[in-house]
Amino acid sequence: MGGNPLRDERDRRLPRIAGPCGLVLFGVTGDLATKKIMPAIYDLASRGLLPPGFSLVGFARRDWDDQDFSRIVHDAVREHARTEFREEVWAQLSDGLRFVSGEFSDDQAFARLRRTIEELDERRGTGGNHVFYLSIPPRYFGDVVGQLKANGLAEDSGSAWRRLVVEKPFGHDLASARELNEVLEGVFPAEAVFRIDHYLGKETVQNILTTRFANEMFEPIWNSRYVDHVQITMAEDGGIGGRAGYYDGIGAARDVIQNHLLQLLALVAMEEPTSFSAESLRVEKQKVLESVSLPRRLDLAAARGQYAAGWAGGEKVAGFLEEDGVRKTSTTESYAALRLDVDTRRWAGVPFYLRTGKRLGRRVTEVAVTFKRAPHLPFGPHATEELTHNALVIRVQPDEGMTLRFGSKVPGTALEIRDVTMDFAYGSSFAEASPEAYERLILDVLLGEPPLFPRQREVELSWQILDPLIAHWADRGRPEQYPSGGWGPAGADALLQRDGRAWRRP
Template sequence: MGRNGPRHDAGREGRHVTIAHNPLRDPRDKRLPRVAGPCVLVLFGVTGDLSRKKLLPAIYDLANRGLLPPGFSLVGFARRAWEHEDFRQIAYDSVKQYARTPFREDVWRHLAEGIHFVPGEFSDPGAFEALAMALKELDQTRGTGGNYAFYLSIPPKFFPQVVEQLQSAGLADRSEGAWRRVVIEKPFGHDLASAIELNDTVHRVFPEESIFRIDHYLGKETVQNILALRFANEMFEPIWNRSYVDHVQITMAEDIGIGGRAGYYDGIGAARDVIQNHLLQLLALTAMEPPTSFSAEAVRAEKAKVLSAVRIPSDLSLATARGQYAAGWQGGVKVRGYLEEEGIPADSRTETYAAVKLEIGNRRWAGVPFYLRTGKRLSRRVTEVAVLFQRAPHLPFSETDTEELGQNALVIRVQPDEGITVRFGSKVPGSSMEVRDVNMDFAYGESFTESSPEAYERLLLDVLIGDPPLFPRQEEVELSWRILDPVVEHWSRQRRIDQYKSGGYGPDSADELMARDGRAWRRL
């Protein structure tokens, strides 16, 4: 059949072997990379760190890899009295400092020709009319075909105002054969009610298929590799269930504090900032059933099923832990505690560490706890999914032979050392039977000559192409808030919050959470 259908190859002895299309692989030949069609990306919030450090460099990297069309255009919108050249200089500086791929003058010159700027306030209808005129001019001069993506790299409180202004200026209305898309950065609300309200606001202007909710973790190669690991390898599926798995630990630890994010972070906290989106998405990918294909609808449907099956233990005082980092030493430098950070109230009860035990009420995972934790000012930076297996029911060795033997584990390292580690018991060389834990390691950097693109490269390209598998839909957002809201509400009734030393492993209550189940956190 064709490129996307089964292929028949002649096997040994003249037999014919049917090789089915792999749904995890792009349907096009790998020699034909996905390239965006004619379009304009309108970037709101061009003065922020996200734009300077991630988005602008990612746009250049896509251009450098030949994945943007010749007429691609970028329009910045901000409350600055800039000319086009001013914005081009900002973009140039960002690219030179943060781009992943080497700087090439010819690529930059071609990209810069399509970089424009429109000054204005979000509250000014005239500024959006000027934006509409600028986009129409680009359609004529750059051949962008009326295809516009609006990236809202702005505080969530401005989302309603901006999308309504886009509607009033006629920028949300698709002309025949063209598309309009809006990209929304997390957080998608601060609880279930606000998430529904935000969704209703955006839906009044854009249909669901035109809304792209960015969770940059889903663009990471190692996160996508969870699907490849599970569904492209037969060896794991038979043991990926309650009969063999003892428990799962999902960790996102940071060695930094809140930095200059006090205005955003206080009142939000670690659970809303990380668990509601990043960690629950990792849980969904780890626990979901095999999708029928790698299409957006198939993957999203399985993620929604598993999130709807998540169960929170009835006694949250025994199944959760939280804390704030106190002063301490980090990398040989003395650092301040959270309550001493600039802009943080002295009586703040916002958590910088959060841990929760969850269970999944379905046939595959019944009785298997999933432990999620995240924190700032911990001993090191690491994000990983660790699947720990049950111990062997019988060991024909003496206790001294296997005294230090732990549980078999499969660890997916998301960052910073991207790869996979398998831990198992092996005989120590020598005349006696001594068994010891060893690791078998796969590292992306050593196994592939291709460098991994940044998450925002993949996600921006998916937006411009209109490929949504890596973007959570509203159902997933609401299910995640339904899981987290009871936890946050439980904590709001507690006056006390644990302190933990900067550079350590988190509060004692997190260790107690695991100890009650006879388990322990993996060492950071």
């Protein structure tokens, strides 16, 4: 995969700086490219983590030249970059910007791309090291990787490397995921394919492992003897917006649970790895996903819904079926919740509840580990009336941090115990600003470091978990309606009530 001559492996505290390389971006006109990828590249350059000769090549159908592309990147950086815009950083980065116009099926366009890369190798010193980033719909992956192979752009040569980055969705079920993988790994070796799940690049997600394995106060109680249940939530306060063409037919379970939430579950439930190498982490995550099961009664194990017209954030909003581009007969869910079991010695009997939805009460992603009540409370009958379960809540976004809830005596002569919280927030605890997830992930691709990227086996295991539920829903008519600005359908509340529990209110 090629080493990084600018990184001293003897001291992991030194900045991770990419060696000579370039990136070719397919899909430069999309929101992801302009709002995330281009700004992240500038932020890496601004932090001194890219080589001086780094190059960025855009590929699209637009009739642009290099200057047109430079303006697009400039505007995206100005509007969305996390770090301050500095002319000297921009001057160095913009000197390596190139644009190639063409269709994905255009042989001549890819011949021009090859000549452009060869010119950058010579003028910018990229050394033949290039990442091909497919920020495009999966239906075009085959065309692009086929063209890269036909034009000799996919193979490593000598010490030079070539890598491929793809965005989710990684298929829409197990069969399509396997077909997609055959297309990708038929051209690039498995270790050169990086599947981006941007949640895994978030500092708070990475901190799950730090919290567990760097603190002796948590790991001894991280098991079924002490944990009552786990809730993993990704709630959005907005609707589908202009994504109807993608979202209708995909739905909340495929869009979020299959990747983001099952990856969070794996990190919460995995055993301690022998090291934090990519292979060690992957082995432990795969063990969890192999152990996950749905209850036998799928009608009692999951709930789904569509948001109805109503009020959200003080504004009148349309219902899911009223959104532009959504079929009036659509059975696509905008909310999904399910109960999963992890059939291991550590987690036997501990339910994991996952939920995600749009047009909910607020935007929040969190993991809540709820502990069992003390087996004996030596207090009076009224002293603990307001005491609930201890809980550790890991806030992934926004307001990144953690909250620990426990019981404390209320000041006064009477013995009364209530819940109190200890709060850790990244913003107030560290002077350093957290990098965006795409900064971390793009830099890892350039360095050839894969710990944060799911491999194909993890993708397939996730679909094996979800496919039976999707097939079950396909025969059950329309999802339940739920009010915009609320917290989901009544069926989702019943899912926990049957177990004598309730959803947290974030």
